[in-house]
Amino acid sequence: MTKWAEVEQQLNVLCNQWYDTAEIKRMLAVPLNPARLAFRHQHMSFFSNNRRDCWAAVACKAPLDVKRAIWEHEKDELMYDPRMGKAHVTEADLGDKKESDMIPGARAAFYAWLHCAQEKPWLEGLACSHILERRNNDHVVSGGTLTQRLVKRQEVELGIKKKDQDINVQVHLVADVDHTDLLAEIFHRYVVDDQTAQQILRGAEESLAIERSFHGAVASAMAEMD
Numbered sequence: 001m002t003k004w005a006e007v008e009q010q011l012n013v014l015c016n017q018w019y020d021t022a023e024i025k026r027m028l029a030v031p032l033n034p035a036r037l038a039f040r041h042q043h044m045s046f047f048s049n050n051r052r053d054c055w056a057a058v059a060c061k062a063p064l065d066v067k068r069a070i071w072e073h074e075k076d077e078l079m080y081d082p083r084m085g086k087a088h089v090t091e092a093d094l095g096d097k098k099e100s101d102m103i104p105g106a107r108a109a110f111y112a113w114l115h116c117a118q119e120k121p122w123l124e125g126l127a128c129s130h131i132l133e134r135r136n137n138d139h140v141v142s143g144g145t146l147t148q149r150l151v152k153r154q155e156v157e158l159g160i161k162k163k164d165q166d167i168n169v170q171v172h173l174v175a176d177v178d179h180t181d182l183l184a185e186i187f188h189r190y191v192v193d194d195q196t197a198q199q200i201l202r203g204a205e206e207s208l209a210i211e212r213s214f215h216g217a218v219a220s221a222m223a224e225m226d
Contacts, residue, residue, distance in 0.1 A: 004191040007200050014201075015135040016142055018208050023216030026223075028149055032157045036222040043106050043218050048089040050110040051129065052078060057117035058125040066126070069186050105217020112210045120203065123190060127203030130183055132211060134204075137180045146215075 018024060030036065052074070059070040077089060099107060117125045136145045144152070154160045191200055 002188065003193060003197055004187045007191055007197045008187070010201060011131065011134060011204055012140050014204055014208060015131070015137075015140050018135055018212070019141065019143070019146075021212050023212040023219070024146070027146070027215040027219040028153075030219050030223045032153055033225075034158070036225050037154070037158070039222055039225060040218055042101065043103070045089070045094055046102055046106060046110065047214070048077070049094060050113060051132070052089060054113050054117040054125070054129050057114065058122055058129060061122040062126065063122075065189070066122070066186055069183055070126075073182050103217055103221050105220075106214055109210050109214035109217070112213075113207065116203065116206055116210075121199055123196060124199040124203035124206075126183070126186075127200040128207035130180070131204040131207050134180050135208065135211075140180070 055070055055074055055077075059067045062070065102110075113128065116128045120128070134140055136147055138145050138148060151162055155162060187200070191197055
């Protein structure tokens, strides 16, 4: 077994354990209504924008082949995805949203992710961003991904059929599988010893902890809404 194959197995365990944490259970339990759903979508737009900042920050420090892989990843997000007929995040998605619209817990999470991307070794920073897609990959996660579970809940609780739900959400039902696989060659090339393996695991664990705080804060705010 290669070093990356060994680490990949550990990452998959971390992803599945993440769904058993209190914050993610809270997100998956808070009852939905149109106002709560709109609030979550607003914060997921901020989340998507923060992802663009973090991938770019990692690319700034990474070797050329990694820069190419990240750019291939970001083309769907920033330029054009034929499955959506547009980029995943656009100026229209953000609209007149501003930082003051964010709850403090979300803002803190975004600063934490950006810190990891800017200040950690590039391989650790890469793992911080990569793990957020791996944990939404239904080839990895048992029992349905966060996106899949929330799509199902919208169908059951709000009567919104999958085909009528937010197009970005629908695309990410499959996009994160592709995006997970996109970096496989990079990880095979660079995760070769205990030091690089630990960088990947540290980055993944840190990022999953930050995301728990993000979703927990959003879920708590949703629960307080009428």
